[in-house]
Amino acid sequence: MAKKGKxxxxxKGKKPGIYDSWKTCKAAITGYAGAEYKSFESFTIAxxxxxxxxxDYKGKKKETSSLSKEELLKIGLPNYHSISVDAASSGNPGVxxxxxxxxxxxxxxxxxxxxxxxxxxxxxxxxxxHGLAYLKERNSDRIIYTDSRTxxxxxxxxxxNTKLAESAKNKDLFVLIRRAVEWLxxxxxxxxxxxxxxxxxxxxxxxxxxx
Numbered sequence: 001m002a003k004k005g006k007x008x009x010x011x012k013g014k015k016p017g018i019y020d021s022w023k024t025c026k027a028a029i030t031g032y033a034g035a036e037y038k039s040f041e042s043f044t045i046a047x048x049x050x051x052x053x054x055x056d057y058k059g060k061k062k063e064t065s066s067l068s069k070e071e072l073l074k075i076g077l078p079n080y081h082s083i084s085v086d087a088a089s090s091g092n093p094g095v096x097x098x099x100x101x102x103x104x105x106x107x108x109x110x111x112x113x114x115x116x117x118x119x120x121x122x123x124x125x126x127x128x129x130h131g132l133a134y135l136k137e138r139n140s141d142r143i144i145y146t147d148s149r150t151x152x153x154x155x156x157x158x159x160x161n162t163k164l165a166e167s168a169k170n171k172d173l174f175v176l177i178r179r180a181v182e183w184l185x186x187x188x189x190x191x192x193x194x195x196x197x198x199x200x201x202x203x204x205x206x207x208x209x210x211x
Contacts, residue, residue, distance in 0.1 A: 006020075006022070006039045006040065006041065007019070007020055007039070007040050007041075007042065007043050007045075007046035008020075008021075008022065008024075008025035008037060008038070008039050008040075008046070009037060009038055009039075009040060009046050009049050009050045009057075010025060010028045010029055010035070010036070010037045011036040011037065011050070011053075011054040012032070012034060012035055012036040012037075012054070013028045013029040013032045013035045013036070013037060014027075014028050014029065014030075014031070014032050015028045016028075016050075017050070018043070018046050018047060018050050020043075022039075025037060025039075036054040038054070038057055042200075042201055042202055043077075043078070043080075043104070043201075044078075044201045044202035044203060044204075044205060045202045047106050047205060048202070048203065051106065077201075078103060078145070078196075078197075078201055079103075079143055079194070080103050080104035081141075081142050081143070082103040082104075082142050082143045082144065082145055082194075083100050083101065083102060083103060083109060083131055083134070083135070083142055083143075083144055083145070084100065084101055084102075084103045084144070084145040084146070084196065084204050084205045084206040085098065085099070085100045085101075085124070085127035085128055085130070085131045085144060085145070085146055085206050086098065086099065086124070086127065086146070086147065086204050086206035086207050086208065087099075087120050087122075087123025087124045087126075087127055087148075087208075088120070088123070088208035089118060089119055089120040089123060092119050092120060093117050093118060093119050093164055093170075094117065094118070094119075095113075095114045095115065095116060095117070095118075096113055096114065096115050096117070096118030096119065096120065096122065096123045096173075097111065097112065097113025097114040097115065097123065097208070098111070098112055098113060098123035098124070098126055098127035098130070099111040099112070099127065099206055099208075100127060100130060100131045100134065100206060101205050101206045102205075103145060103205050106205050109134060110130055110131075110134060112126065112130065112176070115170065115172065115173045116169050116170065117164075117167070117169045117170040117173070118164070118170060118173050119162060119164055120148075121148065121150045121151060121154075121162060122160060122162050122164065122173065122177065124146060124147075124148035124150065124151035125148075125150075125151040125154045125155065125160050125177075125180065126176055126177065126180055127146070127151070127206075128144065128146055128148075128151050128152070128155050128193060129155065129180040129183055129184060130180075131144045131191075132144065132155075132183075132184075132187075132189050132191055132193075133183055133187075135189075135191050136187065136189055136191070140191075142191070143191060143192045143193070143194050144191055144192070144193050144194065145194050145195075145196040145204060145205075146193060146194075146195065146196060146204070147195070147196040147198055147204045149195065152193055152195065155184065155193065158181060158184040158185055159181060160177045160180065160181055162177075
């Protein structure tokens, strides 16, 4: 059974970072004048806070999940031996980009775009295929998280089922789409593609933060 733990963000201290126990957090701030730190209910929320500013979080109520304790225990914690992919689109269609990050650290592993015209679903699909190729090239046994069931379905069917019509404005994007479909048809992979549980864990680590 997965335990529900707290995560501690240290913005200013002997060693800024995210800690999974009060003991390690305390060691990072003890004796440091003006230390800035705070606890959070999930790693994803802590990661978002660490990438932000202390002033935006001090004195705020903790961000909590809308799920019950029983539901959270059933879902458990994310598998941090993984990468996460996500896309962002300003309009649908609109300017689109996608990226893949290390789920635990948030380190950016790859990013494409912005493209002048695309959709969120296309970006999610391309992000997944890019992630699959990225892991296969490195013989990695990590899993991939996505928050898009549509993209998962498209990858499974080896087809980008978009209704967006190809045009001069998005021709470069369609080159990538055809390349992605070709990769899926010509490659095998054992990488599990897993749905990110947003209600339990917060926004996916690859989120662009535009909501």
